[in-house]
Amino acid sequence: MKCSFDIPADLYKDELVCFIADRYNKTAMQILLAFLAQEGYAVDDTVDKPVSIHLEDNEMEILRGLINECHLFKKV
Secondary structure, three states: OOOOEEOOHHHHOOHHHHHHHHHHOOOHHHHHHHHHHHOOOOOOOOOOOOOOOOOOHHHHHHHHHHHHHHOOOEEO
């Protein structure tokens, strides 16, 4: 099943997302794409350079928490 997500602009500016992005020297968008890919979602990597990073378990938990707590992703 193919899903699309509307990622709010605020998430790209979130302090935790930016911190993780800085750790990998990547953009917030690249981190969120890597997160979605690791979660098993098909990712449209034409919007930003594809990344070949593997987020650590604690980083994945942080991002899951942001998404679940604030309902930041909306299926469209």
